[in-house]
Amino acid sequence: LRQSRHPVIERLMPRESFIPNDVTFAPAERVLLVTGPNMAGKSTILRQIGLCVILAQMGSFVPAEAAEIGVVDRLFTRVGASDNLARGQSTFMVEMAETSAILHNATARSLVLLDEIGRGTSTYDGVAIAWAVSEHLHDTIGCRTMFATHYHELMQLPEELAHARNLNVAVRETGNQVIFLHHLEAGGTDRSYGIHVAQLAGLPAQVVSRAREVLKRLEREHRVVAGTPGPEPDPSQLALFRDAARLHPVVTELKELDLDRMTPIEALNTLAALKRKSIP
Template sequence: AIAAMQQRERERTGISSLKVGFNRVFGYYFEVSRANLDRVPPDYHRKQTLANGERFFTPELKSWEETVLRAGERIIALEASLFAAVRERVCEHLSAIHAVSARIATLDVFAALAEVARRRDYVRPEVGDGFALEIVAGRHPVVETMMPREQFIPNDLRLDQSGCVVILTGPNMAGKSTVLRQVGLITLLAQIGSFVPARSASVGVVDRIFTRVGASDNLVRGQSTFMVEMNETAAILNGASERSLVLLDEIGRGTSTWDGLSVATATTEHLHDQIGAKTIFATHYQELTRLADRLPGVVNFSVAVREEHDEIIFLRRLVPGGADRSYGVDVARLAGLPPAVVERAREILRELETGGGTSSPPPPRRPAQLALFAAPPHPVVERLRATDVNQLTPVQALVLLAELASGARA
């Protein structure tokens, strides 16, 4: 209709460049260039003046515009009416639709679990009311998909009344965290009715799975890495029961060695003596392996490593007993630290293992000067003594440090 009107007006006026346009402000219009303004018929009413021409409308164009706009409004109204009718019809069968949707969702989940079980050679686990958790040749369901099947090393693990707490030691990158995660995922898969990635699995039903894996701080709440660790550990100790599965990774690494070891030891003792939950505790604290000598339910496992010509090879196989070394310097070398730094680290490690200190000479001591009268304490020292650092957020600590530095220089 627009194209026909445009062609008809071109023939009537003799203006070959005349065209019909539209915008949201002025609606539909005829646009005529300035060179052809003398040909404009008297029934053309000016609507807008431009630099290179003018825009007009006619009663016919105005009538057509009103028809189009009313048609658009009628289309919107009709669409809303039809949608409301469809919605009412759907609401009449809402319960049936919800039931069908739930069944389709259930079938979708079962089909997905069945497909991955068939494709990845999962097995049907035995799920019962017993306490024991036994996994033979267990695999991580995600990690194994990112490498060829023959490259993933499966592992066996058993947790029962005689050994409910496993202390898992070994170097970084050896696969301790992977073992923790795969045990948790296999337990979860078994309890939702799925086959599991293992040669066989017997799973005693657990009421909850607690994890403390990874290190992170919370700057928004002013919590350090260690505080976040302790919050999560507290939630585990306050919420776990004998039927829970607890997976802990590196508790206490966010603070000093002895503080961290003390907290880790006390946590393990509480899980063993008071709660009795099935627990796997991955740690670098070799001292924790001594708990197996005095706690009957604690057993030691480690991730095997082989040394060849000053090189370490991660076998990623669980073996009974604790790790004899942490291989931290070797891992640092694999990570790309400069050779000079690695060699210096080896020297310091040998000195520390033999009971000595670092080879750096101690700073010269200044001769003591006895004073006739006791010197008044420095204001900075007094302010430090009066400050409770445990109540400071990171931002407050930085502000306080700047003020103390300014006071010390004054």
């Protein structure tokens, strides 16, 4: 795709303000890993690629200066975050279920567009899942994939995967300000500029300032609280009150009761007897 656009978003923006982007999938570059800050336009690029492919396959106009698009047998997307309260599914569970459907049904002729897999759990778990999913798409399925992520650890994937490449959505820093260029370029980025986005959203100045302090400490020490962590509890040290309660004769007798065979009257009488025994 050369100078591709998102037709809906472009229509909603002032004239000539939408930034078009070039995207190329090739046999040697079939897994594209996209990093960049929030609000830079990663999700928009994913969506416009999907729209261009669908429009091309239905024989419609393609919003691009030029396009050479092969036929895909399926188009899979994992974009956005939502839960399913009616089924008792968290946002992360819904995300994993959708990812599972992709991994079980995609073929080498498919196009897969992924946005932020693994963000609903701990950082290490999320990175591990995102890494394993990327490897499976690259090694086992072999489909064309674009994966937008904030996990900068994934930028190491091209060192192991022959057909993976890093891209980033460009920004420029001017003093304390960040300018979003919304332009896709080669290479990864090691910053997400989340605090800058929080500042743009109107968080109180003292909160933003404190967030910068915490970020610096985390980057330097990987801890927020100063000093070294306290010692872990000694598993060989018995808990005084817990053990005392466990050895109390009333507790022992309660554990031995067969409640399924007791009548209501027997249960009341037993409870009264245990109460008398528990009084010192």
